[in-house]
Amino acid sequence: MKTFVVQFRCSRMGVLAGLLSIMLAVGGCRKNPTSADDNPGHGNHDTPRTAVPAELVGSWYTGTISTVNYYNPTTGQWSPPSGTGITYSLTADGYYEKSGLLQTSLYGCTTTLFVYNKGTVAVDGNKISLYPTYGRVKSQDNCVPRFNYDKPAELAEEHIFWELGTDAYGLEALWLRYAEGDASAFYRR
Numbered sequence: 390m391k392t393f394v395v396q397f398r399c400s401r402m403g404v405l406a407g408l409l410s411i412m413l414a415v416g417g418c419r420k421n422p423t424s425a426d427d428n429p430g431h432g433n434h435d436t437p438r439t440a441v442p443a444e445l446v447g448s449w450y451t452g453t454i455s456t457v458n459y460y461n462p463t464t465g466q467w468s469p470p471s472g473t474g475i476t477y478s479l480t481a482d483g484y485y486e487k488s489g490l491l492q493t494s495l496y497g498c499t500t501t502l503f504v505y506n507k508g509t510v511a512v513d514g515n516k517i518s519l520y521p522t523y524g525r526v527k528s529q530d531n532c533v534p535r536f537n538y539d540k541p542a543e544l545a546e547e548h549i550f551w552e553l554g555t556d557a558y559g560l561e562a563l564w565l566r567y568a569e570g571d572a573s574a575f576y577r578r
Contacts, residue, residue, distance in 0.1 A: 437520055438510065441480065441481055448578040452474030487505070503525075505524060506542055562576060
């Protein structure tokens with residue numbers, strides 16, 4: 390097993406912008422020939438699918454929740470937390486589910502984005518390819534009404550590089566990296 394150490398040196402806005410980019414990628418930006426609809430079944434079985442190696446099978450999670458300004462003792466008011474979370478669940482027979490949450494609170498405004506998709510997965514060496522057949526996106530915003538919706542997601546293939554290893558604390562981690570980004574540690578649930 391390899392050990393990876395990831396250091397983050399970003400401003401708050403840079404981190405939020407980066408996390409929003411990841412979450413929007415979950416919702417997709419280009420259409421797959423299979424359109425998202427209200428059928429939560431596996432959908433199109435013509436998408437590529439392979440067996441998933443035993444060491445990848447299961448649910449993997451990464452995320453953070455910030456409790457900064459969570460409670461104001463002067464006013465007695467509670468504030469929603471800010472944070473993100475992404476879960477991948479992979480089955481031995483080549484199916485996946487992916488869900489994500491991004492929530493940010495600033496100046497009394499809270500924006501929450503939920504994303505979900507599922508479909509087939511193909512593993513080729515250290516590359517995982519996800520082929521969504523169903524997806525939804527839900528957005529909630531208490532300050533901007535036009536950002537309140539629940540709709541089918543645009544489905545986009547994802548190609549992710551993987552490696553099992555340990556994090557800086559010696560914990561087992563599944564390191565996932567998109568071609569254009571840094572690796573992120575996911576932990577077995």
